[in-house]
Amino acid sequence: MKISLKYFGAFLSVLMAFASCNSKEKSQEETTAVAAKQTYSNPLDVAFGDPFILNDGDGKYFMYGTGGGAKDGFAAYSSDNLVDWKFEGQVYQGNTDDSWASKFFWAPEVYKIEGKYYMFFSAQWKVNPTNEEENFMIGVAVSESPTGPFIEMYDKPIFDPGYPIIDANVYWEGGKYYLYYSRACYKHPVESEVADWAKEKGWYEEIEESWVYGVELKPDFSGVIGEPVLCLRPPVKMDDAQAEWESRSVTKQEINRRWTEGSVIFKHEDTYYMMYSSNYYAGENYAVGYATSKSPLGPFTKAANNPVLELNTHKGGEVTGTGHNNIVFMDNGDMYCVYHGRTKESGQERVVFLDKMEIKPDGTLVVHGPTTTAQAMPIED
Template sequence: MIFRNIYLQTLILLWILQVTLYSCKSEEKKEVKVRSETYSNPLEVQFGDPYVLDNGNGIYYMYGTGGGAKDGFSVYSSNNLIDWKYESQVYHGNTENSWNVGHFWAPEVYKINNKFYLFFSADWRNNPTKELENFRIGVAISDNPTGPFRDLTGEPLFDPGYPIIDANVFKDEDGQNYLFYSRVCYKHTVTSEIADWAKKEGLYDTIEESWVYGVKLKSDFKGIIGDPVVLLRPSEKINSKNAEWESKSVTSNEINRRWTEGSFTFKYKGIYYIMYSSNYYLGPNYAVGYATGSSPLGPFRKADNNPVLEKNTSSGGEVTGTGHNMVFSLNGGDNMYTVYHGRTKKSGLNRVVFLDELKILDDGKLIINGPTTDTTSIVWD
C-alpha cells in the first residue's frame, strides 16, 4: 500500500512537471514571435529630407521638406512605417510677425518631457545686405506631434555669422544635447587640391563648400553653449579615399560646389556615428557617407567604404539623388532602418521617400541595403 501511494505521488509530480515545462515552452515561443510586413520603395510620400519620430505608442510621424506645405511643414502618420496618412500642416511660417520668410527646409521633431520640439531651417527676415542665401535654424514647440507648433523664441536659435541649414539634435548618455548643422556653400570659397584641379581643367575658377559643425545645446533649446566646431568637410586631398565620390558635382561639371550636409548622429556600442550627404541635392550624384568618432564633437574619421548609399542606375536600377537620411531602431534593438529621399523615373524631379535596412557589422562597419525597389520586409523584434 505504501509503495502504491509513492507510485501515485510520483506520477502526479511528473504530470505537474510536464505541464510546467509545456507552459514555459509556450511562453518562450510567444516571446520570440516576430512581426514583419512586406513593402516596396518608394513609399507613397513626396518629401525631401524625411525625418521619422517614434511617438512611443505604436504611432510614427514623418516630417519633411515640401509635401504640400506652403511656408512651413506637414506631417504624415503611420502604425507600420509603410502606409502613411496625411495629417495636417503643423507649422506656418512667413507670417507678419515671424522671423522667417521663406525656404522652409529639413524639419526634425523630438519628443522631450511630453513636449514636441521642431528644429528647422528657413530664410531669416533680418537681411540688410540682401544676401541670396540667408538661412538660419529655428525651434518651435507643441503639445502634440501633429501641431500646431509655435516658435520658441521668435528668432533664430543663434547667429553664427553665416547661413546654416539641416539641424540635427543628439542627446548623449549624460543628458547633454548637441546640435549638428551645415554651413551652406554660399560665399564660402575654399582652397583644396580639387579646387586647384578644377581651375587647371578650365571648369571653375573657385569652389564653394558646405561643412558640418557641432555645438552643445542649452537644456531649454533657446541657445547654444560655447563655439561651434568643424566636424566634417569635403576631402581636401585629391587622392583621398572619399574625394572621388564627394566631388562628383565638380568633376562632372555640374556646379562649382562641394557639399557636406544633412548630417545625422547616433551612438552604437560606444561609437559615435555621423552620417552626411555630399554633392548637389538636385542632381543624380547626391549620396550618403559616414564617419566615426569617440565623442559627439569628434574628431571624426570618414569610413573607407563610403558612399554607403548612392544611385543604382549603373547596376540597372532607376533610383538617383539618394540622400539626407536618418536612422532609427525598432523597439530599441539592433533592428535598424534608414529613411531618406531619392528620385525615380516616375517621380521625375520630385523627391520621394525610401525605407531600407541599415546594419552595423561586428567590426563597426556600417552598410545600407539600398536603394531597393523590389519587394522587401520590415521586421519588428
C-alpha cells in the first residue's frame, strides 16, 4: 500500500508529538522523584528516646538511643544520609553475670577514639545495699566496631559521687577528657521560690531537682580526677528569666520535680556551648535550652533566647515533648540537632527528629525546629 508523502509527514508529526508528550511526562516524573529524594520530613522512622548520632566518617552514620527494641541494653541503626536508617540489632547487652548494670538502660553515647568505639551509658547499679529505687550510675563499654559488640571495660561504674547520676556526655581537648552528667532528682529536694510557691498552692510539699555537673576523666576512663563541678541547675528565683520555661513541670502540675539533664557540650570559636533539657521527660513540656562559658567547666551563663526547642502545639503544630538532644557535626560545617519528641500519631511513643541548627554571627544558637514539613536533605560536601 502506498502512502503519500503528505500523509506520511502528518503521521510522523503525530508520533513525534506523542513521543514528546511521553518524554515530558517521564521527565516530570523523574524530576518529582529526584526532588522527593532531596527532601525529608520529621519524624524519622526510628522510635526511641535520647538519640545520639555518631559521624563515623566517609558518609557513614550510626545512631544509638534508649529503647528501640533492645532488651537490657542498646541497639544501633546505620545510615549514609542521616534520614534513611537500617536497624543493626542489639550492640550492647547488660544485666549479665559479668555486668555491673541490672536494668534501666538509658542514654548511650558512642565516641570514636584512636580507632576504637567507646559507649558511655546510664543504668541501675547492682550494688545497692540500701535498696534505693534509683541507684543509677554511668559506665563505659568498648568495641572494635560501631555495631558492637560493646564490652564493659570495668566491672563497676566509672565513679560513685554518692547520689544517682544519668545522661553521660564526654568532651575532650588538649589531652584532657571531661565527663558531664545529671544528678538525678531522686531524694534531692531543693529550696527555691518556685518550691515555696507550689507549697503555698497546696500542690507539692517539696520540689526535687536534677543538676548538671562536669568532672575531668582519667585517660583510661577508669575514674575521675578531682571533684565534680556544678555547671547548671534550675533557677532559684521566680523572676529569673529562665524560671518560667524550666519550671513548667511544676506550674503545669505534672510532677514535683524540675530537671536539668541531657547535657551536650561543644566548642564554637572560643566559646563553649552546653545544651540541656528541662521539665518532665515523659510530659509535653520537655524542652531544650543552652548556656555558654569560656571554660569547659564553667561558669555557664544561660542564653536569653531559651528555650531553643519546645512543643509547637500552641502554634498549630503537632509536636510535644522535645528534648534530650545531641548534635551531628557535618564535614562541611553544617550542624544538625537530633532529639526525640512526640506527635499526635506517635502518642506517648518517643520518635526521632532531625533539624538544622546554627550559630549566628552574634553567637546566638538557633534550632530550626521542631518541624514536620519537608526540608532539604542533609548534604555532606
